[in-house]
Amino acid sequence: MKVLAIASAGGHWIQLLRLMPAFEDNEVIFISTHKSFSDTVKGHDFFVVPDASRWNKLRLIYMGFVMLKLLLRIKPDVVITTGAAPGLMGILAGKILGARAVWIDSIANVEQISLSGRIALLFADRTYTQWPNLASNKVYFNGNVLS
Structure with a gap:
């Protein structure tokens, strides 16, 4: 199976790396926003996309097109x-x-699912939280990535 693993910088990337054992026996390709992260996933294909946020809508749209082209x-x-x-x-x-x-929501989101996570709920086949109090009939809790 071809798995595409995506995360932005910081804690999102660290949490994604902690999931690597789950990808064993699959072809894994990584995408992030910093070229230097390729050093942490040697032996895997790695692609860089521009960073963006909800505060810069044009850059977010551009990132979406770059992502679609890559996929x-x-x-x-x-x-x-x-x-x-x-x-x-x-x-x-x-x-x-x-x-x-x-979608695996960041462990930093203790009180509610992130805005991106709430949007992902509309599209993702599975959405996970790392906090049991945030689990629901649409959001699953199976433990946390960082302990």
């Missing part, structure tokens, strides 16, 4: 992300192309 080239079976904006754009592009999509 057309990669053709993943599954898109998995720990957020934020690049992951959301990846899930949207993946769903357009028929991939399964998994």
